[in-house]
Amino acid sequence: MTSQKTSPIATVAFVTMGCAKNEVDSDHMATRLAANGYEIEEDPESADAVVVNTCSFIQAATEESIEAILEVADFDSVASGRAKLIVAGCMPARYGDALAEELPEVSSFVACGAEKDIVATLDDLFGIERLVGSGTELVTGLTAGRVSAYVKISDGCDRFCAYCTIPYIRGRYHSYALDDIRLEVERVVSEGAHEIVLIAQDTGRWGADFEEPSNLAALLANLAEDWPDVWFRVMYIQPEGVTDELIDTVSTHENICNYFDIPFQHANQRILKSMNRKGSSDEYRALIDRIRARIPNATLRTTLIAGYPGETEEDFEELCDFVEESELDYIGVFAYSREEGTRAYSLEGQLDDDEKASRAQTLRDLADAVCAPRIQARIGTSMDVLVCGCEEDGQLYGRAMCQAPDVDGVTYIPYGKPGDIVTVTISDVLLYEMEGSVEP
Ligand code: SF4
Incomplete structure (x- = not known):
């Protein structure tokens, strides 16, 4: 049997604000969309739809989310009406209907807790009708390659x-x-x-x-x-x-x-x-x-x-x-x-x-x-480091068990490939970043 690649219904990009919990929600929404005929696009300016997944647990986060929404609303694609702007996450949950009045540029809202409705929301916007229950639930490989x-x-x-x-x-x-x-x-x-x-x-x-x-x-x-x-x-x-x-x-x-x-x-x-x-x-x-x-x-x-x-x-x-x-x-x-x-x-x-x-x-x-x-005080100690990837300048980095992602800094290492665990001796630190070396 040969499989034939069909065109996606539309391309969708995500702009995610706030914490890791929001990243997980974006990932789940993207996964659902990909499993239901949409294609996930990296570049928001060329997508047919942009989902801004907002954070609003404090005022500063709300303001940043509003800035992100307005920036997307200014894209030629969105301003011309070719692309749709969807606002998801905490802001619709916190501000409800008042948000729709404040942000007329937004095509649709998906509050946190209702992420599973993202496919139906996009289907509505793109005029897609499905047989009841025909939408596919999870899962595809959107997190592939992440260590x-x-x-x-x-x-x-x-x-x-x-x-x-x-x-x-x-x-x-x-x-x-x-x-x-x-x-x-x-x-x-x-x-x-x-x-x-x-x-x-x-x-x-x-x-x-x-x-x-x-x-x-x-x-x-x-x-x-x-x-x-x-x-x-x-x-x-x-x-x-x-x-x-x-x-x-x-x-x-x-x-x-x-x-x-x-x-x-x-x-x-x-x-x-x-x-x-x-x-x-x-x-x-x-x-x-x-x-x-x-x-x-x-x-x-x-x-x-x-x-x-x-x-x-x-x-x-x-x-x-x-x-x-x-x-x-x-x-x-x-x-x-x-x-x-x-x-x-x-x-x-x-x-x-x-x-x-x-x-x-x-x-x-x-x-x-x-x-x-x-x-x-960690200098001179031996640590296992999970290799994560390369900085833009080619410097390899990873994280030791004492470093959580996104908050605690990284460890620069001399060798390894993403996903490997390498053992190094901490040879230097710069505030929260560490450098690991291998004994000759
Ligand atoms: S109410 Fe807020 S700060 Fe307190 S435990 Fe719950 S999420 Fe954390």
């Missing part, structure tokens, strides 16, 4: 931190089924992934909402044991999710990265309570000690918010003291962003933007001063 792949294990969040819009945008927490996660892992591994990064708004809660509850430790063990040659890494584990069972599971599986990304957000108990979060600087230090007692070389990352409403000079100093004393390896710092619709929006004691920016910068400088020596 690292993000796999989402749940969506939504029930924690309702007072400053956060996510529960309103993404809805209630729901874990994805183990079988679905395994299918996704199988897919990305078959397409070349050697590292799987498990993500969600709240990874540590995975499985708690099942009829027969499970947990993240069980999920990780299941995956790590069935794919022994693949690295597994988990991001966004809320402090409550770091159980002894999880720490044990990480420590007893060589292919699970000794890496804990725990968003503490603050260290002062009163501020944490106002944020609707549990904990205190003492409890967080005890948690770090618990991890390091079991896994001395564990890498710890956190994110912190500076300038939350009501944060006094003393509260901020307590946060700085926590950073100085807690020996974290990587720290992401954000200035508090006042978001309409959240409880923190109407709290008293809002700080002005200059003060928030100044505190955030102070905290960033302190974080660099604390983390840089920890990275420097």
Whole structure:
């Protein structure tokens, strides 16, 4: 039987804003489209349709997404009406119908959580009629060649931190089924992934909402044991999710990265309570000690918010003291962003933007001063590095288990090809980047 290549219905390009979770959603939408007669195009300016997958969890992200939408609306192809502009993701979920009035250039909207409707949306725009149920579900090889792949294990969040819009945008927490996660892992591994990064708004809660509850430790063990040659890494584990069972599971599986990304957000108990979060600087230090007692070389990352409403000079100093004393390896710092619709929006004691920016910068400088020596101390140690690819100047790079994709820098290496794991000795560091060499 010979197969005949048919022309695509239309070419579709994606412009993805925001975090890795959005990248996963774009990848899934692209995969669905490719499986249903559309062709994915790299260059948005030559595509017949452009999907801007937006982020709007804070005002700055919303503004960046609007800029991206307007930039695409200005393309000759879109402005002339030849190409369609679709806005997907968090913005349609957060702003609903008001968005359509503000952005008349947009042909259609697909809110997050409704990504599976992307084929029907495009079909509508291109006048395609299908027999009911004739659309093909997943899967094709859009992630082919990627050494690292993000796999989402749940969506939504029930924690309702007072400053956060996510529960309103993404809805209630729901874990994805183990079988679905395994299918996704199988897919990305078959397409070349050697590292799987498990993500969600709240990874540590995975499985708690099942009829027969499970947990993240069980999920990780299941995956790590069935794919022994693949690295597994988990991001966004809320402090409550770091159980002894999880720490044990990480420590007893060589292919699970000794890496804990725990968003503490603050260290002062009163501020944490106002944020609707549990904990205190003492409890967080005890948690770090618990991890390091079991896994001395564990890498710890956190994110912190500076300038939350009501944060006094003393509260901020307590946060700085926590950073100085807690020996974290990587720290992401954000200035508090006042978001309409959240409880923190109407709290008293809002700080002005200059003060928030100044505190955030102070905290960033302190974080660099604390983390840089920890990275420097890796010089002379031997590390396995997953080869990722080449920079534009031809320099080969990869990442060690202590470096998460997109946030922690890379390791420059002398040899290897993408997907290989090479063992090098760290010979130099430049703030967060490392250089590996091979002993003669
Ligand atoms: S846990 Fe994260 S996503 Fe959930 S409400 Fe808090 S900050 Fe937002």
